[in-house]
Amino acid sequence: MALRHSRQACLMRLRAEIATGRAVVMTGAGNGLAAKFIERGGVDLIGVYNTGYFRMQGYGSLAGMLPILDANELVFRTADREVLPQVKTTPVIAGVNAVDPLRDMPRFLSDLARIGISGVHNFSTVAWFDGNFRRSLEATGLGYVHELAMLRMARDLDLLTIGYAFNAEDTVRLMEEAAPDIFIFHAGITAGGTTGDSGAASLAETAARSERHFALARKIRPDVILLAHGAAIVDPEHAQHMLDHTGCHGIQLGSSVERLAIEGPLEARAAAFKATRLGDGRG
Secondary structure: OOOOOOHHHHHHHHHHHHHOOOOEEEEEOOOHHHHHHHHHOOOOEEEEOHHHHHHHOOOOHHHHHOOOOOHHHHHHHHHHHHHOOOOOOOOEEEEEOOOOOOOOHHHHHHHHHHHOOOEEEEOOOHHHOOHHHHHHHHHOOOOOHHHHHHHHHHHHOOOEEEEEEOOHHHHHHHHHHOOOOEEEEEOOOOOOOOOOOOOOOOHHHHHHHHHHHHHHHHHHOOOOEEEEEOOOOOOHHHHHHHHHHOOOOEEEEOOOOOOHHHHHHHHHHHHHHHOOOOOOOOO
16 A cells, blocks of 8 residues: 655655656556556656546546546545555655535545545646636636645645646746646647547647746746656657756656557557467367
């Protein structure tokens, strides 16, 4: 069963990695099997998200942004029954839908800490929406302000806090009003595989957009840990490009590890077994 780490203990672990020149790697785990072997790979943080559940069922990540199942209940159940029992020492983070009007958020955060969760991340998030729909969400009391409040509550409960933003305005609000320990600029759905975004930004564009938002975050909170995520960050060499061309301290991964590590290798292994033939005289 995973150990629950204090906020300060998490930060000490992460800053120790950074001090030695190693990138911080945070990876989603949609089930216990993924969590078990991701931890063996040496990652620094394991995240439990409703999107991870859908990815491991063969669907696109954006299923987690639609009114399918209860995001917070799904994350709690997956963490409690599947991921935490398989993880030994790596801090486990929960993606929290802070806009959920049916949740007593302080109690929910306390329950997450009680079962062994070490930190929280504002996901699912209204920050992924834009245009008139986002404006309407904000105008009707279902806005980003709830996510900022949740992150502040979590810090008071000694949980590591991780904040997503998708644009400059939300980046500034996030850093000024919630001051998360980790800032992640979400560059969009990851490319590659059967459910990746075929129209995702190029690697150069992903790096340029990410760095613009990292600069905003650093200006407000110079000590924030910065992670890159999404779009063209598919393989390790893409992660290295982000580390070389932005000021990030590491990478957050979802599809790039959970989904892409399974799709091709699983198909190839099944095909290799199917390629076997009966012995002489049995055909």
